[in-house]
Amino acid sequence: xxxxxxxxxxxxxxxxxxxxxxxGPTAEALSSCMADSSTGKxxxxxxxxxxxxxxxxxxxxxxxxxxxADREASDKDIARLATRLLTESCSKQAQAAMSAEGNTxxxxxxxMLGQLAMQELMADPGVKVSFSSYTKYLDRAKFxxxxxxx
Numbered sequence: 519x520x521x522x523x524x525x526x527x528x529x530x531x532x533x534x535x536x537x538x539x540x541x542g543p544t545a546e547a548l549s550s551c552m553a554d555s556s557t558g559k560x561x562x563x564x565x566x567x568x569x570x571x572x573x574x575x576x577x578x579x580x581x582x583x584x585x586x587a588d589r590e591a592s593d594k595d596i597a598r599l600a601t602r603l604l605t606e607s608c609s610k611q612a613q614a615a616m617s618a619e620g621n622t623x624x625x626x627x628x629x630m631l632g633q634l635a636m637q638e639l640m641a642d643p644g645v646k647v648s649f650s651s652y653t654k655y656l657d658r659a660k661f662x663x664x665x666x667x668x
Contacts, residue, residue, distance in 0.1 A: 545619050548623055
């Protein structure tokens with residue numbers, strides 16, 4: 519049985535460290551069902567929720583203007599998504615995965631969904647530019663010294 523308090527831990531652990539969950543066949547079936555049953559909008563909501571949750575860290579708080587209402591709305595979106603995926607769209611796969619593999623199945627399935635969400639965000643041209651803009655500040659001479667074939 520899914521313990522309601524475990525779900526947030528499974529979501530966070532899986533999304534932030536997908537290496538933590540090794541998926542067996544029933545978890546893979548759940549992962550596939552969740553991927554097939556989620557939309558681009560769902561995955562963007564998941565990415566937004568991750569961003570909002572991470573913005574709670576003291577080192578990041580000053581970089582955003584996320585309000586308590588924004589957090590609540592994001593939490594509600596993810597609660598609806600998790601409820602729909604695990605109790606409606608993929609209920610049979612979720613039951614089988616939990617019976618066979620326990621909470622690790624949830625970690626693997628949400629980890630895969632989190633990876634899809636991040637891949638979709640990373641595909642945006644503006645995000646690609648932002649992720650590579652730091653390279654203009656690299657010390658190229660030091661890189662040449664280490665990686666040249668001399």
